[in-house]
Amino acid sequence: MECGIIAKANISKLIDAVKKKAVFYAPVNGKTGVEFKEVDGKQEIAFDYSNSKIPPKKFLFPQCELLLRFKDNNLTDTPLNTEKAIIFGLRPCDTKSFLYLDKAFGDTYGKYDDPYYRARRGNVLFVSMACNNPCKTCFCTTVGSHPADTAGSDIIAYDLGSELLLEATTPGGDEFLKTNSGLFDKIKDSHRKEKDKKINAALEKMKKFDIDGLKQKIDAVFLDEVWQEIVDGCLGCGICTYLCPTCYCFDVTDEKKSSGEGVRVRTWDSCQYSLFTYHTSGHNPRNNKTKRMRQRIMHKFSYTVDNFEDTYCVGCGRCIRGCPVNLDIREKLQKLNKVNVE
Ligand code: SF4
Ligand code: SF4
16 A cells, blocks of 8 residues: 655645545644644644544534435425545544444445435545553553554655654555655655654553443443442533543434424434433433443443444543543443343
8 A cells, every 4th residue: 555754834735635635624723722623735734632622523423414405395305415535644543433323324334325415424434543652541442442553544644843744544545645756755765763663652542441341231230320420420511422432422403493394403412411311201210320321331231342343432531531520431441331130
């Protein structure tokens, strides 16, 4: 596969080459920290960031999405978004999360096929940026990943200081690098050594804990009182699910004006909200925070294993950093994994 070196100072040339054919999104410093925005080469890309507050899942699964318009009984579909885009500089955990969203929306598992998601998915190229400085809250190695995981990436980039080393990992990434090969220099042994040094240093910073057998444990303790300890202190604000790159629950709402015109929109939803499972009968099967927190953990560490053969957590640590009362999923998982089941 194609690979090459580019000086960070020359990234604007790459953006110039790309923007004739596609939109280039990259991490930049915004009002609320690092966020992914369209860049045209003039902005400063945030290379040395830990991770964005809001995950890049919005590129394929927007927080609020117009599905259709209606007037009385007449429906008008909204055109599918087929914008060609390069998502540059996302962390490997976030890129990997799209493989999980693919199973839920993108037909890779042969169960569900969401045309809105799939239209965007087919036009996106992911250029991941390996982590040199994982956050203290990151635990990707615990959930089967690592700071330079290439899962889901078309190209992986390594930050070597003033230069970036890029390696293609898919035919699409290969073609991209070949098309723009004039902007890249050849990789030397010294570059490879520097790359390995940085990734090994990042790995040394990662703290791994044991979740082997967790699914069997949580399946067995579904009715145990341990869940009351797990939820202790939780406000039910839903931030942990909103910020999670693998959470994909949504609500569909019709908004109608008195004129009869209206829109149908899809918005992110959260299993931590009391109305999430509220039935029209008035019954609510998850009528307290304990059941809702149990659902969040069971969904990620048991139900998705049954349904999609994967644990739906990439260890990004956002739910830990974002929780207003400092609840830490790592502690919860370790506590659950220590429960005695006989
Ligand atoms: S962010 Fe924290 S307080 Fe809010 S729902 Fe999640 S665990 Fe509970
Ligand atoms: S559960 Fe927490 S650590 Fe795991 S992917 Fe979601 S936000 Fe990241």
